[in-house]
Amino acid sequence: MAWLIDGLSWLALLGGVFFMIVGGVGLLRMPDFYTRLHAASITDTLGAGLILLGLMLQGGWTLVSAKLLLILLFLWFTSPTATHALVKAALSDPENPRPLLHEDAPSSKS
Amino acid sequence: MLHALSLWLFCLGLWLLLSGLFDNPLLLSFGALSCTLVVFVAWRVEQVDPEEQPLRLRFGPQLILYWPWLLRQVVLANIDVARRILDPKLPISPALIQLKPSQRSELGRVIYANSITLTPGTVTTSLSGDSLEVHALTREGADALLAGGMDRRVAGLERGNP
Amino acid sequence: MFAAAAFGILACMVLAMARALLGPTVYDRIMAVNAFGTKTVLIIAVLGFMSGRPDFMDIALVYALINFIGTIAVLKFIRYGDMGWPRNVPDEPGDL
Structure with a gap:
């Protein structure tokens, strides 16, 4: 049983690192600010979630795991708020470039 | 009043979870005191900036x-x-x-x-x-x-x- | 194995730092610094497990709190040029 939990936790850690690096690559590859936000939200949700899940499996039923769960819940509650504040500030700044939009997007605003 | 009491209990639970101290009466009383302070500050903030009643969701x-x-x-x-x-x-x-x-x-x-x-x-x-x-x-x-x-x-x- | 995870997170921090240095607009930089802070929280947690010191989790938790509040504070400062109440800006409903 112990080896199963160990293996699962390594798998979760590796998956988390994979998603983090994908998010980092997306942060560099995306063409404008508004699309980069989506790449950043990958690292905030599944990257952080899988790494903390892997650590929780290592910790077992202890106070450390409860703290890790608290960190995870906190990250998942605050990252949408921070992203929303960021995009709202960027859109309300007249000097900031407008988002690039695909031409045949559904009911898009120009 | 019920709102303040539930906030106090929530803060105390969080304090116990984060500190991990269950057997030192002096530190426990300090924890209870800090929770009371938090509830007082929350009550003051509530007077300036009231919040919509939070429990409007159906539990089911x-x-x-x-x-x-x-x-x-x-x-x-x-x-x-x-x-x-x-x-x-x-x-x-x-x-x-x-x-x-x-x-x-x-x-x-x-x-x-x-x-x-x-x-x-x-x-x-x-x-x-x-x-x-x-x-x-x-x-x-x-x-x-x-x-x-x-x-x-x-x-x-x-x-x-x- | 924890070391491998720590190296992966460090590589990702390098990518975020590159975006923070390149970023054409100030919002790109704030976003990159916010992502960098999230990764710092994770690397503190991993390092805590690596060195067998569970006290690091408290530091990670506090860092997560400070990261969020810092992002909001910097955004507010850039929007209003002031950390306090926006005195010189007319009231707009639903700001930040």
């Missing part, structure tokens, strides 16, 4: 079923966006769309907007009154939101809605 199967559903959506959207980032052609089609949320309470709309932002590929850009503006990374993501599956689920959390 919908609330328990919503979180696993949202988690599944987040994982699926993560895999989709990760595939698009790793694709050499970068197949994205950004769109800015308007949504009309059908939730009646402010809390329901905030849960809806936060769920949209938590899902990679879609970000809520503004929430004012009864309209919601969303920036989507792909056209498929925008179409899925316009279809309104998540909107109906969040509206189902509210008291009185079917």
Whole structure:
């Protein structure tokens, strides 16, 4: 049983690192600010979630795991708020470039 | 009064969880004292900036079923966006769309907007009154939101809605 | 194995730092610094497990709190040029 939990936790850690690096690559590859936000939200949700899940499996039923769960819940509650504040500030700044939009997007605003 | 008491108990539970001290009476009393201080400050803030009554949601199967559903959506959207980032052609089609949320309470709309932002590929850009503006990374993501599956689920959390 | 995870997170921090240095607009930089802070929280947690010191989790938790509040504070400062109440800007409903 112990080896199963160990293996699962390594798998979760590796998956988390994979998603983090994908998010980092997306942060560099995306063409404008508004699309980069989506790449950043990958690292905030599944990257952080899988790494903390892997650590929780290592910790077992202890106070450390409860703290890790608290960190995870906190990250998942605050990252949408921070992203929303960021995009709202960027859109309300007249000097900031407008988002690039695909031409045949559904009911898009120009 | 009930609100203050439940806040105090919540703070005390959090303090016990984070400190891990259960047997030192002096430190426990300090913890209880700091919780009282927090409740007092929260009461002062509430007078300046009142909050909508938080417990407007229906506690039932919908609330328990919503979180696993949202988690599944987040994982699926993560895999989709990760595939698009790793694709050499970068197949994205950004769109800015308007949504009309059908939730009646402010809390329901905030849960809806936060769920949209938590899902990679879609970000809520503004929430004012009864309209919601969303920036989507792909056209498929925008179409899925316009279809309104998540909107109906969040509206189902509210008291009185079917 | 914890070391491998720590190296992966460090590589990702380098990518975020590159975006913070390149970023054409100030919002790109704030976003990159926010992502950098999230990764710092994770690396503190991993390092806590690596060195067998569970006290690091408290530091990670506090760092997560400070990261969020810092992002909001910097955004507010850039929007209003002031950390306090926006005195010189007319009231707009639904700001930040």
